[in-house]
Amino acid sequence: MSVTSTPTSTPPTDLLCRQDPELAEILLGEAARQSTTLQLIAAENFTSRAVLAALGSPLANKYAEGYPGARYHGGCEIVDVAERVAVERAEQLFGAAHANVQSHSGSSAVLAAYAALLRPGDTVLAMGLPFGGHLTHGSPANFSGRWFDFVGYGIDADSGLIDHEQVLALARARRPKAIVCGSIAYPRHIDHAFFRSVADEVGAYLIADAAHPIGLVAGGAAPSPVPYADVVCATTHKVLRGPRGGMILCGSDLAERIDRAVFPFTQSGAQMHTVAAKAVAFGEAAAPAFAAYARQVVANARVLAGALAAEGLGVATGGTDTHMVVVDPAPLGVDGRTARGALAAAGMILDTCVLPHGDARGLRLGTAALTTQGMREAEMREVAALLAAVVRDGTRAVQARGEVRELAGRFPPYPV
Known part of the structure; x- marks a missing residue:
């Protein structure tokens, strides 16, 4: 089947703004949230515009x-x-x-x-x-x-x-x-x-x-x-x-x-x-570019794990083979839920998970979304430093929020 492209005269967001401004505001708000914070949830990523187009087809x-x-x-x-x-x-x-x-x-x-x-x-x-x-x-x-x-x-x-x-x-x-x-x-x-x-x-x-x-x-x-x-x-x-x-x-x-x-x-x-x-x-x-992306996801996760360990957090299994890093913030004097809340205030969005052999909760991070945005090893070290600073001192979240916004702004998920 051939595929042709028919441009629309009005962007879909403009149509939604006119027809349902309440929902349009919600969608635009979520887009702003995603583009001004760091998505470190291991189960999340940014789809391509082509995937989004199929979803709205x-x-x-x-x-x-x-x-x-x-x-x-x-x-x-x-x-x-x-x-x-x-x-x-x-x-x-x-x-x-x-x-x-x-x-x-x-x-x-x-x-x-x-x-x-x-x-x-x-x-x-x-x-x-x-x-x-x-x-x-x-x-x-x-x-x-x-x-x-x-x-x-x-x-x-x-x-x-x-x-x-x-x-x-x-x-x-x-x-x-x-x-x-x-x-x-x-x-x-x-x-x-x-x-x-x-x-x-x-x-x-x-x-x-x-x-x-x-x-x-x-x-x-x-x-x-x-x-x-x-x-x-x-x-x-x-x-x-x-x-x-x-x-x-x-x-x-x-x-x-x-x-x-x-x-x-x-x-x-x-x-x-x-x-x-x-x-x-x-x-x-199936494209070669995706293989390069997958390798970079793992490389980023390994650097992130190493940098977090150097900051004093406990890293499960001593590292990672995948996109996922599980860390224990207890060595920095904070439990997982408290750390997650402080990090959310700083714009660093991640999950908690149960740590093995105990009831304590750790932090579960992933590098898939950040890698899609174009971040590499240097940015992972920057993320680790910001994360550790906020975990050590929750009052640092306000200052870190500006640094997070600046970092996210350098790597927009959907560049114009």
Whole structure:
């Protein structure tokens, strides 16, 4: 299909300002917030303008239950093409036999994977929530913890790395139906080959929850779980830099089960504007420039981790292999929640997370968004110095706010 560009006579923001000034003010306010603060949340990034264009396209109007060529609504000829393009690009990008791109989020992708492979009451081995496991890895507040019997593995107290001996011992003792490898707060690469061997020994499915590292995988900056896992669940935002949504990768043997678990079992109509935006992001991630971006994301994270350690903060696992850095502010005399509040006042936006082997909360940072803005190693050192200064002395936040605004202004997320 050919693609033509038809310029609009009036910018969309101008139209919204006239029709709904209240909402226009909210949207413009958020744009200003993003461009004047530092986005250090590990799960966030800035999409390209092309991704945003797809999200705001006429595909948002189309109802498309089902899959290409087998929809429950008429008029799906064009959106069928969009979904096929997204599927083909995902399969090529990740070397997967099958891709489902309809999941509305990473959590719904995990739900579909469980629905395809498990039955209520089945035992599942996953990283424990106190060590970086996700809500979908057995939280009692989540469907996973209510429907399945989750067993949590942890990390070595000294190194902070996954305790492989414990994983193997628990698998042998509990004989889970599935093993989940993946985390929301583990900054190191996961040994997928090890988890594959354990799953094979006990006859379990291996599910890789690659929501965080999948963008690094696309850019060749992290090892791929696709050759090892039966099912890979992921998000399309975060480092992958696409729209907020999920996807599932699997072999041809599980393709039908996965597709039926997504639709009609766990969700109905696909969001076709989001599917198209995913296709755009997959295309962007296949370009050489994205590989350079992914490498820079990791380089920035490693420099940030080293600089924060030099400032006196405790760095989990002694560093990072990914976009993520987890630090303990306690050595500077502050708890995680207090530090997060002071940093927010300074314009440094990040998350807290539970620190292993205790109830204290640390800080979880990511370098994906800052790297998209063009920041490199020098800026990471600047960020670390600002962060440490504010954590040491919360009254420094007001002064730091001006420095943060100046730094963010040098690297606008959407240059004019």
